[in-house]
Amino acid sequence: MxxxxxxxxxxxxxxxxxxxxxxxxxxxxxxxxxxxxxxxxxxxxxxxxxxxxxxxxxxxxxxxxxxxxxxxxxxxxxxxxxxxxxxxxxxxxxxxxxxxxxxxxxxxxxxxxxxxxxxxxxxxxxxxxxxxxxxxxxxxxxxxxxxxxxxxxxxxxxxxxxxxxxxxxxxxxxxxxxxxxxxxxxxxxxxxxxxxxxxxxxxxxxxxxxxxxxxxxxxxxxxxxxxxxxxxxxxMPEQQPREQSSKGQSSKQSSNARPGWWTILKERYKDEEQDKEDALLRVATEIVQEGPEEALKHVPLARFERLVTVDRREIEGYRNVRRLIVDYLQRRTATVPLSIAVLGPPGAGKSFGVRQVARSVSKDIRIIEFNIAQWTDPEELYEALQQVRDEALSGKIPLVLWDEFDCNLGNVKLGWLKYFLAPMQDGYFQRGGHRHPLGRSIFVFVGGQFSSMKELEEESSRSDSSNAGGSKVRDFVSRLKGYVDVIGPDPIPATKSSSEHEEDRGDREDKEYVLRRALVLRNILEYHAPHLFSKRDSKDLPIAPGVLNAFLSIPEYKHGTRSMEAIVTMSLLAGRKRFERSCLPAEAQLDLHVDGKEFLKLAQNPAVGTPAEKTSC
CATH class of the missing domain: 3.40.1190 (UDP-N-acetylmuramoyl-L-alanine:D-glutamate ligase)
Structure with missing residues (x-):
């Protein structure tokens, strides 16, 4: 009917x-x-x-x-x-x-x-x-x-x-x-x-x-x-209700509470709980060797130009940011900057991620980047804002990356925040006794000290009355329209909450980090070593299984994705048709970015689930 x-x-x-x-x-x-x-x-x-x-x-x-x-x-x-x-x-x-x-x-x-x-x-x-x-x-x-x-x-x-x-x-x-x-x-x-x-x-x-x-x-x-x-x-899994209402306020558990945090990725491997790490490592191996579209056919993934992510938290964050940017570009009457924060551990790929999201919206967005940690005087910020204003007056919409916005100004913790409040709220800055309208622009605040929005908000509650930084954090956060918590390639410590959803995740052990590493490694090799994909239109990557095992299984990258990229660019890959163990840097060079001895030890063993025909080194 x-x-x-x-x-x-x-x-x-x-x-x-x-x-x-x-x-x-x-x-x-x-x-x-x-x-x-x-x-x-x-x-x-x-x-x-x-x-x-x-x-x-x-x-x-x-x-x-x-x-x-x-x-x-x-x-x-x-x-x-x-x-x-x-x-x-x-x-x-x-x-x-x-x-x-x-x-x-x-x-x-x-x-x-x-x-x-x-x-x-x-x-x-x-x-x-x-x-x-x-x-x-x-x-x-x-x-x-x-x-x-x-x-x-x-x-x-x-x-x-x-x-x-x-x-x-x-x-x-x-x-x-x-x-x-x-x-x-x-x-x-x-x-x-x-x-x-x-x-x-x-x-x-x-x-x-x-x-x-x-x-x-x-x-x-x-x-x-x-x-x-x-x-x-x-x-959908059987779930216990969340102990938060839809508005995020505390509420008693009840039968009509919204369901808790879950991921299709985790549900996909719930029946393999005993061998979950091995199963995820097999999938990570396939991501690097065959590409994410082939290896992740049955779980949601999001692609923004060169950025590919399978983590629900990052997918939601990046998609929300993209929607905010699209909506802002369509609102011709907007005069106040769109303000967004991107937080995560050092080397998580925060700037890279937001650049790819912006380019997925429009190739005409003009990206400008300033590293605030290099500044010592607010006058330098005003000069940067003048550049932003000039770009906006030319008819383009600048996307400004304020890198390490959360660094200190002299001895003042989070001392730069107060200088951003007026531009974020009113769309102008004061200089030389004159008000200067900024015009349409997008402000992206890239953090350097705080791994998540939750950590940044907790900073305001830790501040005592002698430190005005706490109130400035609240004022700053109140002016944001969205944020992304970028996780990075290393596992999240089991005792650390990465987001407001952490208590909903049940098993806090982060076993999916190998998939994040696999996606990053595949991206880096496609960009820095495209010749390894020798056959025309081939997506298969010839890489020694031991080398792949080392990249995926090393306990820690000292500088996040920057370390992964550095190891690839330090490797002797020019003219090679395959990424062999012999291509890797020496142990002393590896020590800059990982435990070199452990990395080379892992490179001696093939990754779990590597097909037999691909195991020769």
């Missing part, structure tokens, strides 16, 4: 099909697939179906139809956040919770993903079963990002999803979550077929008589074999 909110859901039951008026009882009777439009979960048709046959009802609804009804679902942050939002809203929001009484609810994110809430399982009574969530997703895209590559929109995405699910039900002996899941996969393929083919011309002879949906292409996509599926999926 296609309920477009145009009157079919009203009181005139005589217009409803006989099967709807007399739907049977309990397990006897037909299955109903209801494509629902805004306003959701309203009307006589809905009340009739949810009362008479909820155990045989499948609802298909577009995510924007829910959003129009004051259902809060984040857009384009991460698939984990999306799944958590939909799951919570369907179960707790009074405007949508009746949907959760159905056997299955499918929330469609056209062309990129879908969320399935299920109350039915072969071994469970649907009336007593706790709702289970499953997120289907494109690992390389999220809402809006696929549309950037494939611009435009079509009418009929949700119809494609409903048609695919109906087809799978109609051609199956029994209906279970596997059938519905197959329908969701087919629906996503059908949505892409609709988008990519567009409407086709209907002709009578040589005369154009109208347009029609691409029925043949859509039907072909729905009938595709299961082995050709291109979308991944993940089950």
């Amino acid at each position: 296609n309920d477009a909110g145009l009157g079919f859901r009203g009181k005139e039951k005589g217009r409803w099909p006989a099967a709807v008026r007399r739907p049977g009882s309990e397990e006897e009777g037909p299955w109903f697939v209801l494509k629902m439009a805004h306003p959701v979960a309203e009307g006589h048709l809905w009340e009739h179906l949810i009362c008479k046959c909820p155990e045989r009802l499948v609802v298909v609804v577009a995510v924007d139809a829910l959003r129009y009804g004051d259902v809060h679902i984040s857009r384009g942050v991460s698939w984990e956040q999306t799944a958590s939002d939909v799951h919570w809203e369907l179960l707790q929001n009074s405007k949508a919770k009746s949907l959760a009484c159905c056997a299955y609810v499918v929330v469609s994110f056209p062309t990129v993903g879908a969320f399935l809430l299920s109350r039915r399982r072969a071994d469970s009574d649907p009336k007593e079963m706790k709702p289970e969530g499953r997120i289907f997703f494109d690992p390389e895209h999220i809402e809006d990002t696929w549309a950037e590559v494939h611009p435009g929109s079509m009418v009929g995405y949700t119809t494609c999803m409903a048609a695919a699910i109906a087809y799978k039900i109609a051609t199956s002996d029994q209906v279970d979550i596997h059938v519905i899941s197959d329908g969701v996969q087919a629906g996503l393929r059908a949505q892409r077929a609709l988008h990519e083919n567009g409407y086709v011309e209907r002709r009578r002879g040589d005369t154009l008589v109208g347009l029609a949906p691409p029925y043949t292409a859509v039907a072909k996509a729905i009938r595709k074999a299961v082995s050709e599926l291109q979308f991944s999926y993940a089950e």
Whole structure:
């Protein structure tokens, strides 16, 4: 049934099909697939179906139809956040919770993903079963990002999803979550077929008589074999509620608290808990040798030009920053700088990351960088702000990297912060008794002392009354519009909270650091040693497994990603077709960046999971 909110859901039951008026009882009777439009979960048709046959009802609804009804679902942050939002809203929001009484609810994110809430399982009574969530997703895209590559929109995405699910039900002996899941996969393929083919011309002879949906292409996509599926999926874990409300304020645990922190990456390897480190090391090996798109087919990853990350915290941070920049560029009337902070340990790749994000938005953004640690007088800051003003007056929007903004000014801790407050808040700076408007610009504050926003905020509470730095930190943070905590290539200490979500992570041991290292190493080698990828268009990297093991397994890089890059550029790779152990620098040179003896020892052993044909050194 296609309920477009145009009157079919009203009181005139005589217009409803006989099967709807007399739907049977309990397990006897037909299955109903209801494509629902805004306003959701309203009307006589809905009340009739949810009362008479909820155990045989499948609802298909577009995510924007829910959003129009004051259902809060984040857009384009991460698939984990999306799944958590939909799951919570369907179960707790009074405007949508009746949907959760159905056997299955499918929330469609056209062309990129879908969320399935299920109350039915072969071994469970649907009336007593706790709702289970499953997120289907494109690992390389999220809402809006696929549309950037494939611009435009079509009418009929949700119809494609409903048609695919109906087809799978109609051609199956029994209906279970596997059938519905197959329908969701087919629906996503059908949505892409609709988008990519567009409407086709209907002709009578040589005369154009109208347009029609691409029925043949859509039907072909729905009938595709299961082995050709291109979308991944993940089950939402059973979680304890977070002890924070959605506003971040402390609250008592309750059944309606939002779910805690989880990652699809961690869920992917939860069944291999005993050998999780070995499993992650195998994946890291594949990332370096074959590329992230090949090795990480079933987990979300984000790419911004040369930057690739698989860590949920970084994905959410960078995507939020990118959205802020895009929105700022579109607001022509903005006169106050957009202020963003990027924090992380030294050598984490903070400046590199934000540069790549900016370039993914527009190649025309002018990037200017100042290292505040080299300054000794506020007059130098005013000269820098004048450069920013000149750039803005030329018609360009400068993106200014204020590197090490959190350094001391003389003996004053965080002494530079107070000089940024007026430019951040009012968009001007005072010099020589005159006010100088800055114009449109983007300020990115790159930290050098604090590894996370949480650490920076804690600094204000540690400051006593004799140190004004504490209040300036609060004033500074209040002017920020967003931030990113960059993690870096080394494991996060188990006793250290890297973000506000740390207490939600359960197992605090950071085992995913090998994946971060693998992504960085692959990027560095593609940039500094492209000749190693000898075959044209080849993504395979010839590297000795022992060398790879050393890069991935060394306990610590003294200077973060800078150390990884230094070891690669110090290695004798010119004219080589393979990264051998003999290419590595001497132990004394390695000691600048790692424990040289330990690094060379690790290089004697192949990495876990390296294929036999690639183990020769």
